[in-house]
Amino acid sequence: MLSARAAARQVPRVLGRRTFATPSSEPLTKKVEMTNWETGHYINYAKMNENLNIVRQRLNRPLMYAEKILYSHLDDPHGQEIERGKSYLRLRPDRVACQDATAQMAILQFMSAGMPSVAAPTTVHCDHLIEAQIGGEKDLERAQAINKEVYDFLSTSCAKYNIGFWRPGSGIIHQIVLENYAFPGGLMIGTDSHTPNAGGLGMAAIGVGGGDAVDVMAGLPWELKAPKVIGVKLTGQMSGWTTPKDIILKVAGILTVKGGTGAIIEYHGPGVNSLSCTGMGTICNMGAEIGATTSLFPFNDRMYDYLAATKRKHIGDFSRSYAAELKEDEGAEYDELIELNLSELEPHINGPFTPDLATPISKFKEAVKENKWPEELKVGLIGSCTNSSYEDMSRAASIAQDALDHGIKAKAVFTVTPGSEQIRATIARDGQLKTLEDFGGMVLANACGPCIGK
Numbered sequence: 001m002l003s004a005r006a007a008a009r010q011v012p013r014v015l016g017r018r019t020f021a022t023p024s025s026e027p028l029t030k031k032v033e034m035t036n037w038e039t040g041h042y043i044n045y046a047k048m049n050e051n052l053n054i055v056r057q058r059l060n061r062p063l064m065y066a067e068k069i070l071y072s073h074l075d076d077p078h079g080q081e082i083e084r085g086k087s088y089l090r091l092r093p094d095r096v097a098c099q100d101a102t103a104q105m106a107i108l109q110f111m112s113a114g115m116p117s118v119a120a121p122t123t124v125h126c127d128h129l130i131e132a133q134i135g136g137e138k139d140l141e142r143a144q145a146i147n148k149e150v151y152d153f154l155s156t157s158c159a160k161y162n163i164g165f166w167r168p169g170s171g172i173i174h175q176i177v178l179e180n181y182a183f184p185g186g187l188m189i190g191t192d193s194h195t196p197n198a199g200g201l202g203m204a205a206i207g208v209g210g211g212d213a214v215d216v217m218a219g220l221p222w223e224l225k226a227p228k229v230i231g232v233k234l235t236g237q238m239s240g241w242t243t244p245k246d247i248i249l250k251v252a253g254i255l256t257v258k259g260g261t262g263a264i265i266e267y268h269g270p271g272v273n274s275l276s277c278t279g280m281g282t283i284c285n286m287g288a289e290i291g292a293t294t295s296l297f298p299f300n301d302r303m304y305d306y307l308a309a310t311k312r313k314h315i316g317d318f319s320r321s322y323a324a325e326l327k328e329d330e331g332a333e334y335d336e337l338i339e340l341n342l343s344e345l346e347p348h349i350n351g352p353f354t355p356d357l358a359t360p361i362s363k364f365k366e367a368v369k370e371n372k373w374p375e376e377l378k379v380g381l382i383g384s385c386t387n388s389s390y391e392d393m394s395r396a397a398s399i400a401q402d403a404l405d406h407g408i409k410a411k412a413v414f415t416v417t418p419g420s421e422q423i424r425a426t427i428a429r430d431g432q433l434k435t436l437e438d439f440g441g442m443v444l445a446n447a448c449g450p451c452i453g454k
Contacts, residue, residue, distance in 0.1 A: 032318040034094065034121065035181050036311060037164060041121045043094075043183055043315065045322040048072035052325060055082070062329035064229045065298050066264040069204040072325075073187045075221040084228050084335065085262065090221040095121045095181060095188040096213050099173045100147075100154060101128040102191035106210040107157045110217050116161075119219030123164035123181065124154055125173035130447040132415065140169045140445045171420025171446045174198070174385035177205070178281050179310050179422060184299040184319040184326045189213060189222060193288045194385050199296035200281025201303050202319075202326055204264070206294045227293045228263040230255070231334030234271025236343030241361075243395070244279030245387075247340065248286040249348035253358025254338060260292030263335065267297045268328055271342045277306035278389035285386045289355040299326035379413045382436070383444070384451035388419025390426055397432035400439035410440030417444045417451070 028046040033039065052068055054077040063071070067084075074080045075090040082089070096118075098106055103124045110118070129150065130143040144151065151168060158165035166176055173190065174197035182188070184202030189195070191213050198205035206224070216222050232251060238244075251265070265287050267280070275283075280297045287295035297303075299319055307316035319326060347361040352373055359367045368375055381387075382396040393416075403409070416436050418424035424446055427433045437443060444450070 028322060030318060030321075032314055034183060034186075034315075037180060038121060043186070043318060045185065045318065048185060049322065049325065051077040054078060058082070062331040062333070064231070064266055064332045064334060065268070065326070065328045066204060066227070066229045066266050066296060067332075068325055068328075069185060069187055069296070070224075070226070072185070082226060084226050087226040089224050089226050091187065091224055093120065093189050093216050093222055094186045096123075096216050097173055097177055097181070097188065097190040097192075097195065098122070098124045098210075098213060099128045099190075099192050100124065100126040100150065102210045102213075103154055104150060106191060106213050106217070107154070107161070107163075109210065109214045110161065111157070113214075113218045115218060118161050118163055118217045120216050121164075122213075122217055123166065123177075124158050125166045125176055126151060126154065126168040126170070127172045127447040130168060130445045132417070132444045132447075132450050136443050136445040140447075143445070144168055169421065169446055171418075171422070172385045172388060172448060174281075174285060175388055175419030175423065178278070179420060183307075183312075183315050184303060185322060189216060194285050196287055196292070196294040196296075197281045197285040197385060199284030199287075199294055200277050200279070201306065202297060202299040204294055204296055205284075207288065224293075225262065228335040230260065230263045230265050230292075230336045230338065231328075232265060232267045233269035233337060233339045234267060234342055235269055235339065236271055236341040236345075237274045238342045238345065241347050242342070242345050243347070244275050244283050245286070246345055246348050247342070248283040249350045249358050250340060250345060251338065252286070252290050252350060252356045253348070255290045256356045257289065257354060258291055260287060260290035263292060265290075265292045265295040266328065266334070267295070269339075271340070272297055273300050273302065274342065275302060276391055277302045278391045281389070282386055282392070286355075298328065299323055377412045379415070379450075380410070381415050381417070381450055382441075383415070383417030383419065384448065385419060386451070388417060388423060390423055393418065393423065393427045393432050393436070397427070397435040400441070401435050404435070404439055414439065414441045415444055415450055416441045417448075418446050421446050
């Protein structure tokens with residue numbers, strides 16, 4: 001559905017002083033479409049602001065950004081009981097996203113409602129049923145043959161019920177959502193655990209079961225136990241080999257796989273502004289591994305740059321008019337606070353056996369010997385919904401090119417899964433794909449593949 005020209009890279013920084021996202025004078029009642037792929041679905045900052053003001057008067061205290069998003073989407077802001085960790089909130093999400101494995105039952109259940117079309121904007125993404133075996137093109141052909149009945153059902157039912165349909169090979173659900181549907185301050189539910197990826201664009205995106213998705217598709221409020229909020233304050237600035245992934249690897253080591261349960265992880269602080277939008281998306285994506293309800297970042301200029309680069313500058317401009325509510329209030333008190341100095345953070349490797357076993361790279365060799373972990377790397381993967389952006393691919397290609405320049409090729413199995421057709425076409429155009437292939441990489445379909453055991 002996307003052209004190769006729609007490159008999803010970050011807009012280069014302009015030399016000199018850089019300003020951050022600030023409110024503009026645009027009225028919140030302006031009609032701005034949520035996405036370029038739909039008409040008639042508008043970002044309703046006016047209603048969000050109205051709900052938020054009602055809750056502010058009731059609570060009379062500074063609010064965290066996560067609270068702002070949730071409370072601005074309350075079905076009944078006047079009467080809703082609000083107590084973090086105890087109350088059950090009745091919410092009105094802006095969007096629903098489903099992957100093909102879970103969409104089948106969700107749509108069958110929705111059909112029983114007897115409605116002519118979905119009540120909330122919904123999309124279906126065919127990414128989970130493609131097995132990675134010998135390479136992207138042939139794997140895609142095989143999946144289309146094996147799953148023809150499923151794909152035919154999904155495509156025709158989506159057309160009937162006004163649901164967006166992303167065909168096999170178009171990309172991984174979370175990358176497609178980030179590139180096309182996520183927007184600052186929005187609330188979305190998705191039938192996949194890594195739905196929080198959209199937090200990289202300031203959206204509260206929460207993974208749910210198919211039944212929850214059907215409720216929203218049918219126009220019913222969605223219930224969520226009011227989550228606690230864990231704040232992660234970032235200071236300093238990354239340097240050297242450290243990447244955004246190392247932030248969540250470090251946080252996983254601190255909180256463990258259970259530490260985020262029943263909570264939203266909210267990143268804030270001056271260090272946030274040094275991260276790319278796709279880097280923030282990666283951090284939010286991996287928050288699922290610590291049990292978090294979702295993770296998110298406040299709106300900033302890196303998000304604005306990404307919106308502009310993905311042909312959504314008008315959304316970025318509109319978000320600037322609501323920017324005061326797209327971040328935490330001064331004085332907001334978190335249920336738990338973690339502080340990370342990015343200037344001191346070093347690269348981490350997490351595992352084996354559990355994603356919260358975090359080891360700094362400087363101590364990894366020693367840890368391997370001490371714990372008798374396997375010393376040989378068997379498989380390397382760049383891609384999946386976590387590491388599949390243009391930025392990720394470019395980093396990997398840079399290292400691969402350096403190796404090729406020294407006469408070195410991959411000794412272990414090395415697979416590449418672009419996050420979307422937009423990413424694949426862009427890295428093919430700009431040369432990174434050829435570099436990864438020359439290094440010995442096998443380019444798989446734009447789908448989940450090895451990441452979900454396929």
